[in-house]
Amino acid sequence: MINKVNYKLKGHEKFPPREGWMNKGISVAKEEGTHIFLEKQGPDMLGVGTNMVKSIRYWMQACGMLVKKGNKEVLSDLAEVIYKNDPYFEDIISLWIMHSYLSKNIEQATVWYMFFNRFNVDSFSKADVQQKVKQEVFSYIGQQATESSLKADIDVLLTMYSKCEDKNEDPEDKIISPFSALGIIRKEGEIYYKTQPDLRKISNELVLYEISCLLGDSNAISIESIASGEKSLGAIYNLTRVTVNKYLDNLETMGYIRVDRTAGLDMIYPLKIKNPIQIIQDYYKK
Numbered sequence: 001m002i003n004k005v006n007y008k009l010k011g012h013e014k015f016p017p018r019e020g021w022m023n024k025g026i027s028v029a030k031e032e033g034t035h036i037f038l039e040k041q042g043p044d045m046l047g048v049g050t051n052m053v054k055s056i057r058y059w060m061q062a063c064g065m066l067v068k069k070g071n072k073e074v075l076s077d078l079a080e081v082i083y084k085n086d087p088y089f090e091d092i093i094s095l096w097i098m099h100s101y102l103s104k105n106i107e108q109a110t111v112w113y114m115f116f117n118r119f120n121v122d123s124f125s126k127a128d129v130q131q132k133v134k135q136e137v138f139s140y141i142g143q144q145a146t147e148s149s150l151k152a153d154i155d156v157l158l159t160m161y162s163k164c165e166d167k168n169e170d171p172e173d174k175i176i177s178p179f180s181a182l183g184i185i186r187k188e189g190e191i192y193y194k195t196q197p198d199l200r201k202i203s204n205e206l207v208l209y210e211i212s213c214l215l216g217d218s219n220a221i222s223i224e225s226i227a228s229g230e231k232s233l234g235a236i237y238n239l240t241r242v243t244v245n246k247y248l249d250n251l252e253t254m255g256y257i258r259v260d261r262t263a264g265l266d267m268i269y270p271l272k273i274k275n276p277i278q279i280i281q282d283y284y285k286k
Contacts, residue, residue, distance in 0.1 A: 085284035
């Protein structure tokens with residue numbers, strides 16, 4: 001098919017990622033092979049129901065832990081690095097890296113991409129998200145998506161990230177996802193807020209990782225591209241322009257980059273930036 005657009009809706013079986021799923025999924029895949037997710041014994045090996053096995057596999061794909069290699073599905077280099085250094089996902093950078101991959105993964109997590117990259121609103125209702133995401137998904141795939149699929153994705157997204165501050169809500173009605181620890185969405189009543197996370201949870205190395213991702217093979221990048229727009233620190237992490245500049249100054253002091261703000265250039269030049277995987281490896285070694 002010419003100009004085929006790859007997208008995915010409702011791949012999670014309506015389950016947000018749960019505590020221990022990534023660890024369990026990777027460890028079982030290493031022991032039994034990635035085909036275990038498609039085998040009859042998968043539920044027994046993972047200790048969950050059949051639909052949850054499908055959900056675990058989906059989240060591993062969407063978060064970059066499982067990737068295609070030829071005709072096979074294998075654990076990614078990223079999964080191997082995280083599992084070797086942080087097997088129980090105790091360091092929050094492991095969670096941030098999965099969030100980063102997920103929010104940029106337009107083909108396997110289409111609604112997540114649209115929400116973080118094209119829904120630039122600080123406070124909103126669920127209906128606001130539904131309307132905007134519907135427009136963006138239609139624009140991207142060139143056809144209408146079913147309302148039920150969009151609603152399912154939005155429900156899961158808001159559940160997995162939001163920290164609820166509604167004192168009247170029954171805790172049993174809310175499944176706590178590890179992604180809520182990132183602190184980037186807060187819920188008060190029926191209104192949600194995109195919030196800048198606790199900066200103690202965001203290391204200089206994580207920002208360096210994102211700059212490396214954005215740079216690719218380029219030898220320079222604008223501060224504007226790092227601070228705002230799709231796949232930026234502003235979009236993915238809800239960081240303000242002032243906060244981004246503080247991290248850039250930190251990285252310049254550490255000798256990783258050169259920041260040029262003269263004559264309104266506002267450019268970043270890499271001095272000793274490794275590729276994203278190597279940056280995460282070096283972080284864990286510390």
